[in-house]
Amino acid sequence: MTLLDFARGPALQAALIIFVLGAVWRIVGALTAPWRLVPANPREGALSPAVAALKGVFVKMWPHKPFQQAGLFTFVNGYVFHFGLAIVVLLFTPHILFIKGLTGLNWPGLPSNLIYMVAVITGASLIAGLVHRLRSPVLQLISRNDDYLSWLLTFLPVVTGLLATSHLGARYETLLALHILSICAFLIWFPFGKLMHAFLFVFSRGMTGVRMGQRGAEL
Amino acid sequence: MTAKTTAAGVPYDVQGEMSDSERRDAAMRGFVREFGAVAAAHLESCVRCGMCAEACHFYISTGEPAYTPINKLQPFEQAYHRHAGPFAPIYRLLGIVPSVTIETLEEWERLIFDACTLCGRCTLACPMGIDIADLIKKARHGMFKAGLVPDRLQLMDRTARAWGSPATPADDFADIIRDTGEQFGVTMNIDLEKADYLLTVAPAELTDHTKALADAAKVFNKAGLSWTYHTEGFEASNIGYLNGDIDLQETMTRKIIDTAVRIGAHTLVLPECGHAYGAARWEAGRWYGDKLPVRIIHMTEFLQEVVASRKIKLNRVGQSASFHDPCQLVRRGGVMQAPRDVLKALGFEIKELENHGALSWCCGGGGGVVSNSRADPIRYKAFELKQREVDAAGADRFVTACGQCRITLTLGAKHFKWDRKVENLLELVADNLAD
Amino acid sequence: MQRSQTLGEILDSRGVSRRAFLKYASYVSALMALPAGSAAAMAEGLAAARRQSVIWLSFQECTGCTESLTRSFSPTLESLIFDFISLDYHHTLQAASGEAAEKARETAMAENKGKYIVVVDGAVSTKDGGLYSTIAGVANVDMLRASVKDALAVIAVGTCAAFGGIPKARPNPTGAAPVDEIVTDKPVINIPGCPPIPEAMAGVISYLVSFGKLPELDDLRRPKAFFGETIHDRCYRRPFYERGLFADGFDDAGARQGYCLYKVGCKGPVTYNSCATLKWNGGVSFPIQSGHGCLGCSEPDFWDQGGFYRPLSTSLRDLGPALAGAAVAGAALGAGAAWASRRHQAAYVKEQAASEGGKK
Numbered sequence A: 001m002t003l004l005d006f007a008r009g010p011a012l013q014a015a016l017i018i019f020v021l022g023a024v025w026r027i028v029g030a031l032t033a034p035w036r037l038v039p040a041n042p043r044e045g046a047l048s049p050a051v052a053a054l055k056g057v058f059v060k061m062w063p064h065k066p067f068q069q070a071g072l073f074t075f076v077n078g079y080v081f082h083f084g085l086a087i088v089v090l091l092f093t094p095h096i097l098f099i100k101g102l103t104g105l106n107w108p109g110l111p112s113n114l115i116y117m118v119a120v121i122t123g124a125s126l127i128a129g130l131v132h133r134l135r136s137p138v139l140q141l142i143s144r145n146d147d148y149l150s151w152l153l154t155f156l157p158v159v160t161g162l163l164a165t166s167h168l169g170a171r172y173e174t175l176l177a178l179h180i181l182s183i184c185a186f187l188i189w190f191p192f193g194k195l196m197h198a199f200l201f202v203f204s205r206g207m208t209g210v211r212m213g214q215r216g217a218e219l
Numbered sequence B: 001m002t003a004k005t006t007a008a009g010v011p012y013d014v015q016g017e018m019s020d021s022e023r024r025d026a027a028m029r030g031f032v033r034e035f036g037a038v039a040a041a042h043l044e045s046c047v048r049c050g051m052c053a054e055a056c057h058f059y060i061s062t063g064e065p066a067y068t069p070i071n072k073l074q075p076f077e078q079a080y081h082r083h084a085g086p087f088a089p090i091y092r093l094l095g096i097v098p099s100v101t102i103e104t105l106e107e108w109e110r111l112i113f114d115a116c117t118l119c120g121r122c123t124l125a126c127p128m129g130i131d132i133a134d135l136i137k138k139a140r141h142g143m144f145k146a147g148l149v150p151d152r153l154q155l156m157d158r159t160a161r162a163w164g165s166p167a168t169p170a171d172d173f174a175d176i177i178r179d180t181g182e183q184f185g186v187t188m189n190i191d192l193e194k195a196d197y198l199l200t201v202a203p204a205e206l207t208d209h210t211k212a213l214a215d216a217a218k219v220f221n222k223a224g225l226s227w228t229y230h231t232e233g234f235e236a237s238n239i240g241y242l243n244g245d246i247d248l249q250e251t252m253t254r255k256i257i258d259t260a261v262r263i264g265a266h267t268l269v270l271p272e273c274g275h276a277y278g279a280a281r282w283e284a285g286r287w288y289g290d291k292l293p294v295r296i297i298h299m300t301e302f303l304q305e306v307v308a309s310r311k312i313k314l315n316r317v318g319q320s321a322s323f324h325d326p327c328q329l330v331r332r333g334g335v336m337q338a339p340r341d342v343l344k345a346l347g348f349e350i351k352e353l354e355n356h357g358a359l360s361w362c363c364g365g366g367g368g369v370v371s372n373s374r375a376d377p378i379r380y381k382a383f384e385l386k387q388r389e390v391d392a393a394g395a396d397r398f399v400t401a402c403g404q405c406r407i408t409l410t411l412g413a414k415h416f417k418w419d420r421k422v423e424n425l426l427e428l429v430a431d432n433l434a435d
Numbered sequence C: 001m002q003r004s005q006t007l008g009e010i011l012d013s014r015g016v017s018r019r020a021f022l023k024y025a026s027y028v029s030a031l032m033a034l035p036a037g038s039a040a041a042m043a044e045g046l047a048a049a050r051r052q053s054v055i056w057l058s059f060q061e062c063t064g065c066t067e068s069l070t071r072s073f074s075p076t077l078e079s080l081i082f083d084f085i086s087l088d089y090h091h092t093l094q095a096a097s098g099e100a101a102e103k104a105r106e107t108a109m110a111e112n113k114g115k116y117i118v119v120v121d122g123a124v125s126t127k128d129g130g131l132y133s134t135i136a137g138v139a140n141v142d143m144l145r146a147s148v149k150d151a152l153a154v155i156a157v158g159t160c161a162a163f164g165g166i167p168k169a170r171p172n173p174t175g176a177a178p179v180d181e182i183v184t185d186k187p188v189i190n191i192p193g194c195p196p197i198p199e200a201m202a203g204v205i206s207y208l209v210s211f212g213k214l215p216e217l218d219d220l221r222r223p224k225a226f227f228g229e230t231i232h233d234r235c236y237r238r239p240f241y242e243r244g245l246f247a248d249g250f251d252d253a254g255a256r257q258g259y260c261l262y263k264v265g266c267k268g269p270v271t272y273n274s275c276a277t278l279k280w281n282g283g284v285s286f287p288i289q290s291g292h293g294c295l296g297c298s299e300p301d302f303w304d305q306g307g308f309y310r311p312l313s314t315s316l317r318d319l320g321p322a323l324a325g326a327a328v329a330g331a332a333l334g335a336g337a338a339w340a341s342r343r344h345q346a347a348y349v350k351e352q353a354a355s356e357g358g359k360k
């Protein structure tokens, strides 16, 4: 079995199974705990819980004015690599085919050259994020191993993907295999670390939305 | 009660006779009670972005990374992952997440109590929508169980338990009301069998600021409403809400609500106190569910109501004013427009502070911090943020609607020899009632 | 034809001009990207070479490789070259049969000890002593071992000989193995392809004969000159790939526009071969040009890649049921963990009530 066959076959299979199992485990485990939401008599004219939850999810997409300056880098850089990752993952045709193979869903992709550009920007943005993390005393204090591992496992697929498409460093099939293996590593770690915020942020924002919404307070 | 310091020189107080391991277990049990889906969704979502630091007045004014809001939750988070998270059984089995140590808890007493006013500004900043302020309040429940609370807060707790108020024995309440009525020449209602409005008070009003009692009475009388103060339920500031004593919080909450129900009041009016609002208006549901037996409003909302319904008329002062938004009332409480409406009715031109409304800086004294002398240095640091904004706004008057905020700001002004007077909205209204 | 004659003499006597011969040498050097001046050296080497003794063994194969080499073009210099190597043994082509044939092989081996070349097409059955494929009662694997004993080099022609090919496809009932798994002490050159490109075959033999050494090989022992780049590297549809223009089927608008065939399973990006440059049938066309994706036939295990029409970037396995199972298991574990935590929490709180009660 070649490395590529291993990557496309058993490695990907195992990684996806662990990913789905772990992610569902964590979400179900967190949300089937007793809720312990303090009930409150909502303010007259307050948003309904569903609307407040949704509002919470959306309002948090951009910082309030006082935090914009201090958080400018965090937010802008965060957006750059999140959008970058989304574009690369969801709009590169080989990736779409991968997703189609798993889910049957299909949509048009973007030109590959554009994707390479976005991937380069994404990689640069991730590096900038890491440098920021290493230089900020606050982030140094609150960062855990999870933060660095999650960073690495997000960064590697971007780099290996770029190397593979540009045939740099090794033969294409080896690079492609490494790319797929790096994604496997990402998928395996995903449910257990902070990468899960990709799913959990909805609940976290939504719950604060409900709490503040019923009070008629800002989100 | 003993004051100690950790090996690293961090001061902490302990209460009660417990061994270290008993103390730690007690804290863990207190934490564990709080863990549910809501805490889980919050504690599982943090991405360690540090945005919350940029919101906290204690971090901004000192630059001390330890004051990063999410850092204040470290032991609470750890306990969550060990005892309640979706992977907790595995973490315990493999020892991936160790038990929280007593040393950590001792060290974190300062961060959980001294360095947090429960102001909720960090909650607004967190891109993941994590309600850090609420989690810190939850963490205080465990710390209280473990007897790891600043002595000053514990002292107030004891007094409140014994007297029904941290300021004065309940037995003296009626006398204070009567004396105040006489002193200010206002008709007082005390312990009436029936009334539409039950009026409650905050501790400072029973000692240094009794004029507030008279002012409230004056407005009620002027509006021609049926109201009363009541010995069985008068203390609305809820020390249990601040220091993590959930049992006391329940007792204090029940006293005022049950009294209101007993005398057939349709409305319970809370004094100018932010935490009273947080405790009674938004947390009474812990014991009463989401249909409260009585309408609960803050003094500021009451003033807005009587102004809007023209039950009282006001003289126009015709100056400019800046308003300090009490965190529990505005940011955490949703009462943003009412104080501004009242100020406008008083003819003030409002000069907003740079950070106002939901985004206002905390006075620095909420969450029991003003009563906890250990926190004085950072409280003054935080005060400077407010001072700068008030100076920049350059209004004639500086008004707020919370007694605790007023005390904190007044202490700050004294400390920095800043010649600004901090006024309460109720007092302005009472002093400017028109015929 | 006399064995002592040189290739040059034979070509002369056949009326092949010196110019044509030099042209051929230049062509081969260009194909193999040899340095300038090699063409003359090669022409000289070839002209001076004695007829090369070749033993051609055919094992588990379909004869496609031989067909490709002998039938694909009308007489050309390559075919002449083949005429002038001394094909001392070839199942399919030789006139002799039976014992006479086996005798010829042994004679050639003895006469050209250390100088003959063994060409193999077809995979080698190894299971149960190789009894699934025998010639004259001798198992392929044994014949191979015996034949290569005094060989100069071994050339594995076609994917079956090079990598096991179709006989080795799952479940590989005959234990088919590639030549270089059996022959470990002689230089082996792989010229894979199903079938391989004739020019590659001829080029390698010409090189071997004229320079007396092996051409540069990659890690799969393929001559880099022919297997140095992927089909995708040289594919004329590549611009469509880069622009994200793909055919979604074989008869849609994209297919008619000549768009890239990635989505319909083209394996060009991971296939090293010269189809895109040399093409087939004398340079007429190659699969991608006629509208079908590359099958990856010159790569190991190309038959077992989950289907020719499965895009390269997809998982090799059908994961639907496994993932559904994982989701269900995850939900169960999550609910279980929440339940365990509830009990754990309750026990904690109860303990506390007990200890508080005890104090009172």
Ligand code: SF4
Pocket: B055, B056, B057, B058, B068, B069, B072, B115, B116, B117, B118, B119, B120, B121, B122, B123, B132, B133, B136, B362
């Ligand atoms: S609630 Fe206020 S004081 Fe406490 S950590 Fe958050 S911002 Fe700081």
Ligand code: SF4
Pocket: B045, B046, B047, B048, B049, B050, B051, B052, B053, B069, B070, B125, B126, B127, B128, B129, B130, B132
């Ligand atoms: S702002 Fe929110 S997500 Fe970011 S570090 Fe603070 S708590 Fe975590």
Ligand code: SF4
Pocket: C231, C232, C233, C235, C236, C237, C238, C239, C241, C259, C260, C261, C262, C266, C267, C268, C269, C288, C293, C294
């Ligand atoms: S048709 Fe195949 S080889 Fe050609 S560009 Fe597309 S993927 Fe590459």
